[in-house]
Amino acid sequence: MQTLKLVAVSAGLSSPSSTRLLTDRLLQAARYRLAEQEYAVDVQVVELRDLAVDIANNFVTGFPSGRLQDAIDAVTGADGVIAVTPVFTASYSGLFKSFFDLIDPAALTGTPVLIGATGGTARHSLVLDHALRPLFAYLRALVVPTAVYAASEDWGTGGDEYTEGLPTRITRAGNEFADTVAARPARRAEDDEVVPFEKQLADLRLD
Numbered sequence: 481m482q483t484l485k486l487v488a489v490s491a492g493l494s495s496p497s498s499t500r501l502l503t504d505r506l507l508q509a510a511r512y513r514l515a516e517q518e519y520a521v522d523v524q525v526v527e528l529r530d531l532a533v534d535i536a537n538n539f540v541t542g543f544p545s546g547r548l549q550d551a552i553d554a555v556t557g558a559d560g561v562i563a564v565t566p567v568f569t570a571s572y573s574g575l576f577k578s579f580f581d582l583i584d585p586a587a588l589t590g591t592p593v594l595i596g597a598t599g600g601t602a603r604h605s606l607v608l609d610h611a612l613r614p615l616f617a618y619l620r621a622l623v624v625p626t627a628v629y630a631a632s633e634d635w636g637t638g639g640d641e642y643t644e645g646l647p648t649r650i651t652r653a654g655n656e657f658a659d660t661v662a663a664r665p666a667r668r669a670e671d672d673e674v675v676p677f678e679k680q681l682a683d684l685r686l687d
Contacts, residue, residue: 589619
């Protein structure tokens with residue numbers, strides 16, 4: 481049975497946090513879907529609140545602490561990433577952005593990413609498209625179509641005839657994310673031979 485590694489990044493600041501709650505629900509939906517497809521799933525949650533001082537020190541010193549480096553390595557080595565942030569001033573939190581500023585721009589190339597955000601009002605839901613999608617597009621990640629925004633009034637409601645409830649949106653997003661992760665070719669092992677593009681062209685000419 482193939483094991484897939486999912487890493488979730490939660491930028492919630494309080495404890496308990498609605499951001500962490502949404503993160504856990506999205507992870508759960510993805511795990512259920514992958515289990516249906518007979519995949520084993522290894523899950524890790526990165527709580528940025530616990531790394532806030534380490535992230536700030538990294539910008540000053542230029543060197544990550546051991547646990548910050550572990551978090552970066554977990555995200556860049558994942559088969560799929562779930563990233564959830566609270567909304568501050570109509571955008572992602574500074575802590576969230578600061579962490580992803582430390583990710584090499586090429587390290588998430590082609591990695592499936594499910595984005596989510598939480599806020600006090602539904603009026604901030606566009607943060608998913610005007611802030612989060614461009615961020616992960618710059619990082620060359622593969623962002624799944626459905627993103628999930630959870631306003632305060634979304635918790636505990638099933639929606640109405642015009643609007644899908646939060647549980648439905650979470651399930652659809654989790655399914656899309658899981659299917660994308662499962663369909664993505666397995667990451668190349670570090671010791672696999674990487675054939676330079678020039679050599680590939682030369683081989684084609686010989687054929």
